[in-house]
Amino acid sequence: MMPMHRLNTTAAASGSKRSLSRTGWTHPKIWSGSSYIRFPVHQQAAEKPSTCPPLPSPGPTTELRGRRPTGKMPRSAPKTTCRAELTEVVYSYVTARQTGHGKTVYEFTSPGTFWDQSSGDWSPSMQYAGSANCAVAGSVVNAKNTYPYAPNPNYDFERGLLTSATVYDENNNVIIKKEFAYQRTGPPQVISGIKTENLDGFTSYSKYQIYSSADNVVASEKKTTFDQNAPSGFSETSTVYSYQSSTHKNVTKTSQTGSDGTIRSSYLKYRNDYQASANGDETAKALAGMSEKHMNPVVESYQTVSRPGETEKVISGKLTKYQSVANSYLNTTMYVPSEVLDFSNNAGVGNFSPSQVNSGTSFQYNSAYRPALTFESYNRNGSASTVSDRSRSIRSWHFVNRSRMPVAVISNARQNEVVYSGFESSLGEDETTSFGCTGCNPVTDSRTGSSAVSLSPSGYIQKSLKKGNGKSYLFSCWLKPSAAGTLTLTLTSASVTRTYPLVYSASAEWAYYELPVPVTEMAAEFSIKAQPGTTVLLDDALFYPENAEVMTYTYNLSDDKLSQTTTNGIATYYEYDQAGRLRFVRDQDRNIVRKESYTAYNTSITLQTPLFSYPSVNAVDGVSIPFSVYTSVNPCLEGITYTWNFGDGTAIVTGANPSHTFVAAGTYNVTLTATHPLYGSKSISDSVNIKVKPLTVTICGSGVINVDNCHVEPPLILTCPGFPSDNRHTYFNMSSVSGCPAGTTYTYQWETSTDMLSWTAAGTGTTYSASVNTAQSYPSYWIRCKVSSNCGRSGISNIMQFVGWYSSPDCN
Incomplete structure (x- = not known):
């Protein structure tokens, strides 16, 4: 049966054979002789548009022939509104051509259009005007397709049905013709609605109908094949579709007569x-x-x-x-x-x-x-x-925990007879088929996918499994060891334990290792444990019967395949652009073996002016400041390069996210330029204010820091290395000052406060001291030190506190 072909703003009903989309009509495949061709996708007319949309233009390989394409288009209306009814365009005839393959002409049904008075059980909704005193309604008249634009009965189940498809060769000779007839699944249920508008004492109203539970299915199909060597010769095949069930509307029988x-x-x-x-x-x-x-x-x-x-x-x-x-x-x-x-x-x-x-x-x-x-x-x-x-061939799968994407496709072994871990922490591995990992730390340095694990000599991977066919199993993995060592493989079953060494070498690159081990002594269920002798990076660990084949896969969070690896460890890698389209296919050595390029057919695409950001609060001289391009600008354009001129006389920098250090405070005009090989360049300049980096000032306290004004608890006495400390004084000392070169002269101003809001000058010099008599009472206060210098920088120290407190409210 042929799918139907239309532009429609609503999805197909359940059981429909149409292929529709809310963003435009699509026809996945149209039959053309012995093969199928694809139609271009057209943009649909908008729903409730602000201005009346034009008919969509056909694509470059589609020709509209015969009478004018039918379609419901709104009448004249205010510029800011059109009919509330969903706009639909149906093509009666479509010709699809392919160079060297002739053409195919498709004919579709198009009843109940804007221009029709009636068609079958369809007729347009009438709009009426009236008032209580039956006065003349002026320019308001009784008519169809007028204000207030009540919707016409929906008739999409009768429109856009493919009635014939005729294939012609390059000489315009008919090769094959297919003809289709349809039947309804049943009479439509009719739902009535009413729409009214009040107009200066008059009411404009319309009763309209909505058809429900109606659809068309193919009743018959006739295929005629013409003999190109005998103009009058042909063969004919007829197919009849039957729908004989009372419990559903699906086809129950097809009969083809030769x-x-x-x-x-x-x-x-x-x-x-x-x-x-x-x-x-x-x-x-x-x-x-x-x-x-x-x-x-x-x-x-x-x-x-x-x-x-x-x-x-x-x-x-x-x-x-x-x-x-x-x-x-x-x-x-x-x-x-x-x-x-x-x-x-x-x-x-x-x-x-x-x-x-x-x-x-x-x-x-x-x-x-x-x-x-x-x-x-x-x-x-x-x-x-x-x-x-039936031939006892076994095929099985391991899956990503969160989806139905397979991480391992296995031949000649059951899923519980194979253990595989790609250590993709972001995807979540199924713990029933992957290794348990003790002492494993995820790392982004991976052989495939986005992560691997770091494993120390105290860590290990382990799993219990069912024993498959064959006398031996193979353990394989990829390692990047920090030092040479031996990975010990331990098989355990009931009272039987066997160990096997796998010797590896230190390597800065990923290396493949494989170790065959006998399992004849193992029971129907046994466990495997693998433990390294030195710290290693581990990825793609696999344990499987010797006669099995295993293809493993990794994915990103969008379920795009990132890699696939054969049983022998031969990998293929896949890379995608920002729109999720395949860009590169690479072999096991990361050489490009396939490249996909995309050209935008939307000629309105342009390079947008880039934007950038930086942490303005922390923008000070002498400190590396990160700059970033906004990825929300030009998100789908590949191949953009970015250059930065930081306005301080330094060299131009390339990259999307550079860091830059300004050696002096001031205002700089930073310019970011985005360049695309097809769409040119766009630049943006912005003023960046670089502040003077403050001095780093640290003070410490010594002597009496805490006094019980009830004189019950002993005072708290602190020490500060290199400064005095006793039970008769409080000292706050300048511990360190940095930010200026050696030989700089500093000036110190100590300040105290009782609320940390207002501060009072309390002394100068590198130390603030005050006499304390622990038999007296003292109020609490906070203290800090402001430091200025002859190198142009200043700073404020950390804040410390002297505490005078009462061990009981009334000191009793």
Whole structure:
């Protein structure tokens, strides 16, 4: 069946065969002879636009032919508004050309348009005007498609249906023609609405209709193939689609009649075609559960052939049995295949009985079926993790913990017989299939993906697993050791423990290591432990049966594939641009083997003026200051280079995020220039105020610092290296001053405060001292020191406190 082809602002109804998009119409593939071609995507007309939009222009390979393309467009209206109805454009004829491949002409239905008075069961909404005294309404008249613009009945289920597709060669000869007929799934349900507006004593109103629960499905398809060597010769095949179920609207039978009269049919049974109970067998329970979740997958399909003069016989079939599995990640139950069975008999089976659920509890099927695929296990996300076929070939998967993306694809081993860790901490590995890691520290220096681990001699990786087929297992990993050493591999099963050494060398680059180990002494379940002798960086650790093949993958947070690695450790790397498009493919040595370039068809794209930021609060002389380009400007343009002129006479700097040190305070005119090879350059200049870096001043206290004014508790006496300390004085001392060259002269001003808001000059010199009689009472105060210098810098010290306190409120 052909998908339909339209510009539409609403999504297709459930069960529809259309391919629609809210951002424009799309037609994933259109049949052209023996292949499919792609149509360009057109921008849709806006919903409730501020000005009436024009008809979209066809793409460069699409030609509109025949009568004018039909489409609902608004009438004259105020400049700031158009009809509230969603705008829709439908093309009646579309011609798609491909150089050297002729053309394909498509014809679509287009009833119930803006210009039609009526079409079938569609007619436009009428707008009426009236008032209580029936006075003349002036310029307001009764008409269709006028103010207040009530929507016309929706008729999209009848528009845009593909009725024919004709393929021509380069000489305009017809090669193939396909014709389609449709039938409704049932009469539409009609919902009535009303729209009114008050106009100076008059009311403009309209009753309109909304069609619901209506759709069209393909009833028949005829394909005519013309003989290019005999102008009058052709062959014809007709296909009839049947919809015979009362519980759903899906196709249940297709019948294709050939030119020789042979009828080939395909029958389909869906979940809704069975009456199943939750008290039945495994498949019956799953079918019942699917009903509660409104799932209606195909359960059985079988094909028949009926030749002239012969009875209909079943020649092949496919059946899927289902089961329920727990999805612990989403905390729900999923219904998934447990087994796929099939059969094929060229002679045909005359007494074939389709599957059924007896008494709602027992799922029964024809004895001709044989198992083709068995789904042995699923992971906690509900993804199949081990599948075996009738030839006993096994295929399994390990997944990223948070998604259905596979991190390992395995042949000839089950998922619980293989252990793999890529140590991608940001993605989250499934702990049921990855190594446990003790003493591991994540690092960004990785061989693949975005992270690896650092492992010291006290750390190790460990995992229990089921034993697979074969006498030996292979342990492989990538190491970057700080020093040469030995990684000890320990296998443990019940009372049996075996160790195997893997010697490695110090290396500044990632190196691949592999160690085969026998497992004949191991029981059906055993554990592996790997521990290094020196500190190493570890990535992509894998333990698998010797006859298995494992392909491993890493991803970014957008699920884009970053790397894939074969069983032999041969890697391919993938890089993407800011829009998430593939940019480079690199081999194991990081050489580019493929490069993708993109050209924007939107000619309105320009390079925007860049913007930058810097931490103005900390912008002082003599300190490195980070500057950053705003990534929100030009986010999707690749290949932009940035240059910086910091306005202080230093050399031009290249890069998006440089740091710069200004040797002197002042105001500098910093200029950032963005340059693109296609879109030129744009610059921005801004004044950057660099302040004088203050002196770093530190004071310390000694002597009596804390006094109990009730004279119960002893005073607190502190010491400060190099300064006096006794029980009769309080000293605050200048501990250090930095920020000026040697030989600088400093001036000191001590200040005290009782509230840290107002400060009073209290003395000069490098030390502030005050006599203390511990038998007297003293108030608390804070103290600091302001320092100035002849090098032009000044600073304020840290603040210290003298505390006079009362051990009890009234000193009793």
